[in-house]
Amino acid sequence: MDVAVISGATVLASEAESGTTNFLVPNGTFFFILAIFLIVFGVIAKFVVQPVQKVLDERVRLAAQTALDNRRAAEQDAAAESEFKQELTSARSEAGGIRDRSRAEGRQVADELRAVANAKVAEEVRQASESLEAQKDGLTPALNASVESLSVALANRIIGVDGVR
Amino acid sequence: MVNATSPVSSIEVGHHTTATWLGLTVNTDTIYATLVAAAVTLVLAFILRAKVTSTGVPSGVQLFWEAITVQMRSQVQSSMGLSLAPFVLPLVVSLFVFILVANWISVLPLQYTSADGATLELLKPPASDINFVLALALLVFICYHAAGFRRSGIIGYPIKVTKGHVAFLAPINLVEEIAKPISLSLRLFGNIFAGVIMVGLIALLPTYIMWAPNAIWKTFDLFVGLIQAFIFALLTILYFSQATETQDAHH
Numbered sequence: 001m002d003v004a005v006i007s008g009a010t011v012l013a014s015e016a017e018s019g020t021t022n023f024l025v026p027n028g029t030f031f032f033i034l035a036i037f038l039i040v041f042g043v044i045a046k047f048v049v050q051p052v053q054k055v056l057d058e059r060v061r062l063a064a065q066t067a068l069d070n071r072r073a074a075e076q077d078a079a080a081e082s083e084f085k086q087e088l089t090s091a092r093s094e095a096g097g098i099r100d101r102s103r104a105e106g107r108q109v110a111d112e113l114r115a116v117a118n119a120k121v122a123e124e125v126r127q128a129s130e131s132l133e134a135q136k137d138g139l140t141p142a143l144n145a146s147v148e149s150l151s152v153a154l155a156n157r158i159i160g161v162d163g164v165r
Numbered sequence: 166m167v168n169a170t171s172p173v174s175s176i177e178v179g180h181h182t183t184a185t186w187l188g189l190t191v192n193t194d195t196i197y198a199t200l201v202a203a204a205v206t207l208v209l210a211f212i213l214r215a216k217v218t219s220t221g222v223p224s225g226v227q228l229f230w231e232a233i234t235v236q237m238r239s240q241v242q243s244s245m246g247l248s249l250a251p252f253v254l255p256l257v258v259s260l261f262v263f264i265l266v267a268n269w270i271s272v273l274p275l276q277y278t279s280a281d282g283a284t285l286e287l288l289k290p291p292a293s294d295i296n297f298v299l300a301l302a303l304l305v306f307i308c309y310h311a312a313g314f315r316r317s318g319i320i321g322y323p324i325k326v327t328k329g330h331v332a333f334l335a336p337i338n339l340v341e342e343i344a345k346p347i348s349l350s351l352r353l354f355g356n357i358f359a360g361v362i363m364v365g366l367i368a369l370l371p372t373y374i375m376w377a378p379n380a381i382w383k384t385f386d387l388f389v390g391l392i393q394a395f396i397f398a399l400l401t402i403l404y405f406s407q408a409t410e411t412q413d414a415h416h
Binding site: 023024025026027028029030031032033034036037038039040041043044045047048049050051052053054055056058059062 | 178180181183186187188189190191192195196199200203206207210211213214217218219220223227230231234235238252254255256258259262263291294295296297299300301304
Protein backbone atom coordinates (compact mmCIF):
# COMPACT_ATOMS: atom_id res chain seq x y z
CA MET A 1 0.00 0.00 0.00
CA ASP A 2 2.87 2.38 0.81
CA VAL A 3 4.24 1.80 -2.61
CA ALA A 4 0.92 2.61 -4.19
CA VAL A 5 0.55 5.88 -2.31
CA ILE A 6 4.10 6.87 -3.17
CA SER A 7 3.63 6.05 -6.82
CA GLY A 8 0.35 8.02 -6.88
CA ALA A 9 2.10 11.00 -5.35
CA THR A 10 4.90 10.56 -7.87
CA VAL A 11 2.41 10.72 -10.72
CA LEU A 12 0.99 13.96 -9.33
CA ALA A 13 4.40 15.42 -8.80
CA SER A 14 5.62 14.42 -12.22
CA GLU A 15 2.52 15.92 -13.80
CA ALA A 16 3.06 19.18 -12.00
CA GLU A 17 6.72 19.24 -12.98
CA SER A 18 6.09 18.46 -16.62
CA GLY A 19 3.56 21.30 -16.85
CA THR A 20 0.45 19.19 -17.39
CA THR A 21 -2.72 20.77 -16.09
CA ASN A 22 -4.10 20.24 -12.63
CA PHE A 23 -7.07 17.90 -13.00
CA LEU A 24 -9.11 20.00 -10.59
CA VAL A 25 -9.01 22.95 -13.00
CA PRO A 26 -11.73 22.72 -15.62
CA ASN A 27 -10.88 22.96 -19.29
CA GLY A 28 -12.76 22.95 -22.58
CA THR A 29 -14.43 19.66 -21.70
CA PHE A 30 -16.82 21.75 -19.61
CA PHE A 31 -18.56 23.21 -22.65
CA PHE A 32 -18.86 19.90 -24.47
CA ILE A 33 -20.35 18.23 -21.39
CA LEU A 34 -22.74 21.16 -21.01
CA ALA A 35 -23.82 20.84 -24.64
CA ILE A 36 -24.34 17.07 -24.33
CA PHE A 37 -26.38 17.52 -21.18
CA LEU A 38 -28.52 20.26 -22.70
CA ILE A 39 -29.35 17.93 -25.59
CA VAL A 40 -30.27 15.16 -23.14
CA PHE A 41 -32.32 17.67 -21.13
CA GLY A 42 -34.17 18.84 -24.22
CA VAL A 43 -34.99 15.30 -25.34
CA ILE A 44 -36.12 14.20 -21.88
CA ALA A 45 -38.24 17.31 -21.36
CA LYS A 46 -39.92 16.87 -24.74
CA PHE A 47 -40.07 13.11 -25.20
CA VAL A 48 -40.17 11.75 -21.65
CA VAL A 49 -41.53 14.07 -18.98
CA GLN A 50 -44.28 15.56 -21.13
CA PRO A 51 -45.69 12.21 -22.34
CA VAL A 52 -45.26 10.60 -18.92
CA GLN A 53 -47.12 13.44 -17.23
CA LYS A 54 -49.80 13.20 -19.90
CA VAL A 55 -50.05 9.46 -19.22
CA LEU A 56 -50.28 10.03 -15.46
CA ASP A 57 -52.96 12.70 -15.87
CA GLU A 58 -54.81 10.50 -18.36
CA ARG A 59 -54.68 7.60 -15.92
CA VAL A 60 -56.08 9.77 -13.11
CA ARG A 61 -58.80 10.96 -15.50
CA LEU A 62 -59.63 7.37 -16.49
CA ALA A 63 -59.80 6.28 -12.86
CA ALA A 64 -62.11 9.20 -12.05
CA GLN A 65 -64.20 8.41 -15.13
CA THR A 66 -64.52 4.77 -14.07
CA ALA A 67 -65.53 5.79 -10.56
CA LEU A 68 -68.11 8.17 -12.03
CA ASP A 69 -69.41 5.43 -14.35
CA ASN A 70 -69.69 3.05 -11.42
CA ARG A 71 -71.61 5.59 -9.38
CA ARG A 72 -73.90 6.36 -12.31
CA ALA A 73 -74.53 2.65 -12.91
CA ALA A 74 -75.32 2.15 -9.23
CA GLU A 75 -77.72 5.10 -9.36
CA GLN A 76 -79.44 3.68 -12.43
CA ASP A 77 -79.63 0.28 -10.79
CA ALA A 78 -81.22 1.79 -7.68
CA ALA A 79 -83.65 3.80 -9.82
CA ALA A 80 -84.66 0.70 -11.79
CA GLU A 81 -85.07 -1.22 -8.55
CA SER A 82 -87.33 1.42 -7.00
CA GLU A 83 -89.32 1.76 -10.23
CA PHE A 84 -89.78 -2.01 -10.27
CA LYS A 85 -90.96 -1.95 -6.67
CA GLN A 86 -93.34 0.90 -7.40
CA GLU A 87 -94.76 -0.92 -10.41
CA LEU A 88 -95.13 -4.05 -8.34
CA THR A 89 -96.97 -2.18 -5.58
CA SER A 90 -99.36 -0.50 -8.01
CA ALA A 91 -99.98 -3.80 -9.78
CA ARG A 92 -100.70 -5.43 -6.44
CA SER A 93 -103.13 -2.71 -5.41
CA GLU A 94 -104.78 -2.87 -8.84
CA ALA A 95 -105.16 -6.62 -8.53
CA GLY A 96 -106.63 -6.14 -5.05
CA GLY A 97 -109.08 -3.57 -6.44
CA ILE A 98 -110.13 -5.93 -9.21
CA ARG A 99 -110.63 -8.72 -6.68
CA ASP A 100 -112.73 -6.51 -4.40
CA ARG A 101 -114.78 -5.23 -7.32
CA SER A 102 -115.49 -8.71 -8.64
CA ARG A 103 -116.33 -9.93 -5.16
CA ALA A 104 -118.80 -7.04 -4.77
CA GLU A 105 -120.27 -7.77 -8.20
CA GLY A 106 -120.66 -11.43 -7.30
CA ARG A 107 -122.37 -10.52 -4.09
CA GLN A 108 -124.67 -8.13 -5.93
CA VAL A 109 -125.58 -10.81 -8.49
CA ALA A 110 -126.23 -13.30 -5.71
CA ASP A 111 -128.39 -10.76 -3.85
CA GLU A 112 -130.39 -9.99 -6.99
CA LEU A 113 -130.96 -13.64 -7.70
CA ARG A 114 -131.88 -14.24 -4.10
CA ALA A 115 -134.38 -11.35 -4.20
CA VAL A 116 -135.92 -12.70 -7.40
CA ALA A 117 -136.19 -16.15 -5.87
CA ASN A 118 -137.68 -14.73 -2.69
CA ALA A 119 -140.25 -12.78 -4.69
CA LYS A 120 -141.14 -15.87 -6.65
CA VAL A 121 -141.49 -17.91 -3.47
CA ALA A 122 -143.71 -15.23 -1.90
CA GLU A 123 -145.81 -15.06 -5.01
CA GLU A 124 -146.27 -18.83 -5.08
CA VAL A 125 -147.11 -18.93 -1.38
CA ARG A 126 -149.63 -16.15 -1.90
CA GLN A 127 -151.19 -17.92 -4.88
CA ALA A 128 -151.39 -21.19 -2.98
CA SER A 129 -152.99 -19.61 0.04
CA GLU A 130 -155.39 -17.73 -2.23
CA SER A 131 -156.44 -20.92 -3.96
CA LEU A 132 -156.77 -22.64 -0.58
CA GLU A 133 -158.94 -19.74 0.63
CA ALA A 134 -161.02 -19.98 -2.50
CA GLN A 135 -161.50 -23.71 -2.06
CA LYS A 136 -162.35 -23.12 1.59
CA ASP A 137 -164.92 -20.47 0.64
CA GLY A 138 -166.39 -22.84 -1.99
CA LEU A 139 -166.69 -25.78 0.35
CA THR A 140 -167.91 -24.10 3.53
CA PRO A 141 -171.60 -23.29 2.49
CA ALA A 142 -172.02 -26.79 1.07
CA LEU A 143 -170.67 -28.34 4.21
CA ASN A 144 -172.73 -25.96 6.33
CA ALA A 145 -175.81 -27.01 4.41
CA SER A 146 -175.15 -30.69 4.94
CA VAL A 147 -174.47 -30.29 8.68
CA GLU A 148 -178.21 -30.34 9.60
CA SER A 149 -179.09 -33.56 7.77
CA LEU A 150 -175.93 -35.22 8.95
CA SER A 151 -176.59 -34.34 12.55
CA VAL A 152 -180.20 -35.53 12.33
CA ALA A 153 -179.08 -38.77 10.76
CA LEU A 154 -176.49 -39.16 13.43
CA ALA A 155 -178.96 -38.47 16.21
CA ASN A 156 -181.52 -40.86 14.75
CA ARG A 157 -178.82 -43.59 14.65
CA ILE A 158 -178.06 -42.99 18.24
CA ILE A 159 -181.62 -43.22 19.35
CA GLY A 160 -182.52 -45.98 16.91
CA VAL A 161 -185.06 -44.25 14.83
CA ASP A 162 -184.87 -44.76 11.14
CA GLY A 163 -184.76 -41.80 9.11
CA VAL A 164 -188.41 -41.14 9.01
CA ARG A 165 -189.55 -37.80 9.75
CA MET B 166 6.55 -7.18 -4.10
CA VAL B 167 5.01 -4.72 -6.51
CA ASN B 168 7.46 -2.66 -8.46
CA ALA B 169 6.81 1.08 -8.15
CA THR B 170 8.07 1.92 -11.61
CA SER B 171 5.93 -0.63 -13.37
CA PRO B 172 2.97 0.98 -15.19
CA VAL B 173 0.51 -1.59 -13.75
CA SER B 174 1.36 -0.66 -10.20
CA SER B 175 0.96 3.09 -10.45
CA ILE B 176 -2.38 4.73 -9.73
CA GLU B 177 -3.25 7.17 -12.44
CA VAL B 178 -4.88 9.96 -10.43
CA GLY B 179 -6.93 12.31 -12.54
CA HIS B 180 -5.09 11.40 -15.71
CA HIS B 181 -7.01 12.10 -18.92
CA THR B 182 -6.32 11.61 -22.57
CA THR B 183 -6.61 15.03 -24.13
CA ALA B 184 -7.10 16.59 -27.53
CA THR B 185 -7.67 20.08 -28.85
CA TRP B 186 -11.11 20.74 -30.35
CA LEU B 187 -12.22 24.21 -31.50
CA GLY B 188 -9.14 25.64 -29.78
CA LEU B 189 -10.10 24.11 -26.45
CA THR B 190 -8.28 21.38 -24.55
CA VAL B 191 -10.76 18.56 -23.95
CA ASN B 192 -10.53 15.31 -22.03
CA THR B 193 -11.53 12.87 -24.74
CA ASP B 194 -12.05 9.95 -22.34
CA THR B 195 -14.60 11.99 -20.36
CA ILE B 196 -16.35 13.15 -23.53
CA TYR B 197 -16.44 9.58 -24.80
CA ALA B 198 -17.92 8.18 -21.57
CA THR B 199 -20.39 11.08 -21.40
CA LEU B 200 -21.50 10.41 -24.96
CA VAL B 201 -22.07 6.75 -24.09
CA ALA B 202 -24.13 7.77 -21.04
CA ALA B 203 -26.08 10.30 -23.12
CA ALA B 204 -26.68 7.67 -25.82
CA VAL B 205 -28.03 5.17 -23.27
CA THR B 206 -30.29 7.87 -21.80
CA LEU B 207 -31.51 8.99 -25.22
CA VAL B 208 -32.20 5.40 -26.34
CA LEU B 209 -34.30 4.88 -23.21
CA ALA B 210 -36.09 8.16 -23.94
CA PHE B 211 -36.83 7.23 -27.56
CA ILE B 212 -38.01 3.74 -26.59
CA LEU B 213 -40.47 5.41 -24.22
CA ARG B 214 -41.52 7.87 -26.93
CA ALA B 215 -42.26 5.00 -29.31
CA LYS B 216 -44.18 2.80 -26.89
CA VAL B 217 -45.76 5.19 -24.40
CA THR B 218 -49.34 4.24 -23.54
CA SER B 219 -51.94 5.38 -21.05
CA THR B 220 -54.53 2.64 -21.58
CA GLY B 221 -52.45 -0.45 -22.42
CA VAL B 222 -49.95 -2.32 -20.30
CA PRO B 223 -46.91 -0.05 -19.80
CA SER B 224 -43.53 -1.41 -20.90
CA GLY B 225 -40.57 -1.79 -18.55
CA VAL B 226 -38.98 1.35 -19.97
CA GLN B 227 -42.17 3.29 -19.35
CA LEU B 228 -42.34 2.01 -15.78
CA PHE B 229 -38.73 3.12 -15.27
CA TRP B 230 -39.43 6.65 -16.50
CA GLU B 231 -42.80 6.79 -14.74
CA ALA B 232 -41.30 5.73 -11.41
CA ILE B 233 -38.61 8.43 -11.66
CA THR B 234 -41.03 11.10 -12.87
CA VAL B 235 -43.57 10.31 -10.15
CA GLN B 236 -40.86 10.29 -7.47
CA MET B 237 -39.35 13.58 -8.64
CA ARG B 238 -42.75 15.17 -9.17
CA SER B 239 -43.78 14.40 -5.61
CA GLN B 240 -40.46 15.82 -4.37
CA VAL B 241 -40.94 19.01 -6.40
CA GLN B 242 -44.57 19.28 -5.36
CA SER B 243 -43.86 18.89 -1.67
CA SER B 244 -41.00 21.40 -1.63
CA MET B 245 -42.09 24.15 -4.01
CA GLY B 246 -45.10 23.21 -6.14
CA LEU B 247 -45.01 22.42 -9.83
CA SER B 248 -46.28 25.75 -11.12
CA LEU B 249 -43.47 28.01 -9.84
CA ALA B 250 -40.85 26.73 -12.28
CA PRO B 251 -42.27 24.17 -14.72
CA PHE B 252 -38.86 23.25 -16.13
CA VAL B 253 -37.60 21.99 -12.77
CA LEU B 254 -39.23 18.58 -13.15
CA PRO B 255 -37.68 17.75 -16.56
CA LEU B 256 -34.39 19.19 -15.32
CA VAL B 257 -34.18 16.98 -12.24
CA VAL B 258 -35.40 13.91 -14.13
CA SER B 259 -32.67 14.54 -16.75
CA LEU B 260 -30.04 15.16 -14.08
CA PHE B 261 -30.97 12.04 -12.13
CA VAL B 262 -31.05 9.65 -15.08
CA PHE B 263 -28.02 11.17 -16.80
CA ILE B 264 -25.86 11.07 -13.65
CA LEU B 265 -27.14 7.61 -12.77
CA VAL B 266 -26.26 6.18 -16.18
CA ALA B 267 -22.94 8.04 -16.19
CA ASN B 268 -22.07 6.55 -12.79
CA TRP B 269 -23.20 3.06 -13.68
CA ILE B 270 -21.43 2.67 -17.01
CA SER B 271 -18.10 2.59 -15.15
CA VAL B 272 -19.14 -0.67 -13.51
CA LEU B 273 -18.55 -2.46 -16.80
CA PRO B 274 -15.07 -4.01 -16.50
CA LEU B 275 -13.85 -2.81 -19.91
CA GLN B 276 -10.14 -2.11 -20.15
CA TYR B 277 -7.64 -1.38 -22.87
CA THR B 278 -3.86 -1.17 -22.98
CA SER B 279 -2.43 2.14 -24.09
CA ALA B 280 0.58 2.58 -26.34
CA ASP B 281 2.94 2.86 -23.36
CA GLY B 282 1.65 -0.41 -21.90
CA ALA B 283 -0.62 1.00 -19.17
CA THR B 284 -3.94 -0.75 -18.56
CA LEU B 285 -6.72 1.83 -18.58
CA GLU B 286 -10.45 1.74 -18.05
CA LEU B 287 -12.37 2.10 -21.30
CA LEU B 288 -15.33 3.82 -19.64
CA LYS B 289 -14.22 6.05 -16.80
CA PRO B 290 -17.12 7.50 -14.84
CA PRO B 291 -17.59 11.01 -16.26
CA ALA B 292 -18.33 12.35 -12.78
CA SER B 293 -14.72 11.65 -11.83
CA ASP B 294 -13.84 14.55 -14.14
CA ILE B 295 -14.29 17.98 -12.57
CA ASN B 296 -15.60 19.36 -15.88
CA PHE B 297 -18.64 17.07 -15.80
CA VAL B 298 -19.74 17.94 -12.27
CA LEU B 299 -19.00 21.65 -12.72
CA ALA B 300 -21.01 21.82 -15.94
CA LEU B 301 -24.05 20.30 -14.25
CA ALA B 302 -23.70 22.19 -10.97
CA LEU B 303 -23.19 25.57 -12.65
CA LEU B 304 -26.14 24.94 -14.94
CA VAL B 305 -28.28 24.22 -11.88
CA PHE B 306 -26.80 27.28 -10.11
CA ILE B 307 -27.67 29.59 -13.01
CA CYS B 308 -31.12 28.07 -13.50
CA TYR B 309 -32.25 28.35 -9.90
CA HIS B 310 -30.99 31.91 -9.62
CA ALA B 311 -32.81 32.74 -12.84
CA ALA B 312 -35.97 31.23 -11.34
CA GLY B 313 -35.37 33.28 -8.19
CA PHE B 314 -34.96 36.51 -10.15
CA ARG B 315 -38.14 35.77 -12.06
CA ARG B 316 -40.01 35.12 -8.82
CA SER B 317 -38.76 37.92 -6.55
CA GLY B 318 -37.69 40.56 -9.04
CA ILE B 319 -34.36 41.91 -10.24
CA ILE B 320 -33.79 43.87 -7.01
CA GLY B 321 -35.87 41.91 -4.55
CA TYR B 322 -34.12 38.59 -5.19
CA PRO B 323 -30.51 39.62 -4.39
CA ILE B 324 -31.78 41.36 -1.25
CA LYS B 325 -33.75 38.27 -0.25
CA VAL B 326 -30.78 35.96 -0.85
CA THR B 327 -28.36 38.21 1.06
CA LYS B 328 -30.64 39.01 3.95
CA GLY B 329 -32.09 35.57 4.41
CA HIS B 330 -34.15 35.29 7.56
CA VAL B 331 -32.27 37.81 9.67
CA ALA B 332 -30.09 40.64 8.40
CA PHE B 333 -27.02 40.09 10.55
CA LEU B 334 -26.47 36.65 9.04
CA ALA B 335 -25.94 38.19 5.60
CA PRO B 336 -22.21 37.24 5.34
CA ILE B 337 -23.03 33.64 6.20
CA ASN B 338 -25.82 33.66 3.66
CA LEU B 339 -23.44 34.84 0.97
CA VAL B 340 -20.89 32.16 1.85
CA GLU B 341 -23.66 29.58 1.81
CA GLU B 342 -24.78 30.75 -1.60
CA ILE B 343 -21.27 30.46 -2.99
CA ALA B 344 -20.79 27.10 -1.32
CA LYS B 345 -23.89 25.63 -2.95
CA PRO B 346 -22.51 24.98 -6.45
CA ILE B 347 -19.12 24.00 -5.03
CA SER B 348 -20.56 21.47 -2.61
CA LEU B 349 -23.02 20.24 -5.19
CA SER B 350 -20.30 19.56 -7.74
CA LEU B 351 -17.54 18.38 -5.40
CA ARG B 352 -19.82 15.99 -3.52
CA LEU B 353 -20.54 14.10 -6.72
CA PHE B 354 -16.97 14.43 -7.93
CA GLY B 355 -15.48 13.24 -4.64
CA ASN B 356 -17.69 10.18 -4.37
CA ILE B 357 -17.12 8.97 -7.90
CA PHE B 358 -13.46 9.95 -7.97
CA ALA B 359 -12.96 8.00 -4.75
CA GLY B 360 -14.53 5.03 -6.49
CA VAL B 361 -11.96 5.27 -9.27
CA ILE B 362 -9.12 5.43 -6.75
CA MET B 363 -10.57 2.46 -4.88
CA VAL B 364 -10.66 0.43 -8.08
CA GLY B 365 -7.05 1.50 -8.74
CA LEU B 366 -6.01 0.42 -5.25
CA ILE B 367 -7.82 -2.90 -5.51
CA ALA B 368 -6.09 -3.47 -8.84
CA LEU B 369 -2.77 -3.44 -6.98
CA LEU B 370 -3.77 -6.55 -5.06
CA PRO B 371 -2.55 -9.95 -6.24
CA THR B 372 -4.74 -11.34 -9.01
CA TYR B 373 -5.85 -14.44 -7.07
CA ILE B 374 -7.59 -12.31 -4.40
CA MET B 375 -8.36 -9.14 -6.34
CA TRP B 376 -11.75 -10.30 -7.64
CA ALA B 377 -13.34 -10.41 -4.16
CA PRO B 378 -12.85 -6.80 -3.03
CA ASN B 379 -13.38 -5.69 -6.61
CA ALA B 380 -16.79 -7.36 -6.80
CA ILE B 381 -17.75 -6.00 -3.38
CA TRP B 382 -16.54 -2.51 -4.23
CA LYS B 383 -18.24 -2.38 -7.65
CA THR B 384 -21.50 -3.49 -6.06
CA PHE B 385 -21.16 -0.76 -3.46
CA ASP B 386 -20.21 1.65 -6.23
CA LEU B 387 -23.57 0.96 -7.90
CA PHE B 388 -25.23 2.02 -4.67
CA VAL B 389 -23.03 5.10 -4.35
CA GLY B 390 -23.77 6.05 -7.95
CA LEU B 391 -27.53 5.78 -7.34
CA ILE B 392 -27.41 7.71 -4.07
CA GLN B 393 -25.25 10.47 -5.53
CA ALA B 394 -27.51 10.87 -8.56
CA PHE B 395 -30.51 11.05 -6.23
CA ILE B 396 -28.83 13.56 -3.90
CA PHE B 397 -27.84 15.75 -6.84
CA ALA B 398 -31.44 15.81 -8.09
CA LEU B 399 -32.84 16.31 -4.58
CA LEU B 400 -30.51 19.21 -3.81
CA THR B 401 -31.38 20.77 -7.15
CA ILE B 402 -35.05 20.74 -6.11
CA LEU B 403 -34.11 22.11 -2.68
CA TYR B 404 -32.09 24.99 -4.16
CA PHE B 405 -34.92 25.81 -6.54
CA SER B 406 -37.43 25.85 -3.71
CA GLN B 407 -35.16 28.08 -1.61
CA ALA B 408 -34.70 30.45 -4.53
CA THR B 409 -38.37 30.66 -5.40
CA GLU B 410 -39.86 30.89 -1.91
CA THR B 411 -41.13 34.29 -0.78
CA GLN B 412 -41.19 35.95 2.61
CA ASP B 413 -44.82 35.12 3.28
CA ALA B 414 -44.01 31.45 2.76
CA HIS B 415 -41.90 31.41 5.92
CA HIS B 416 -43.34 29.86 9.05
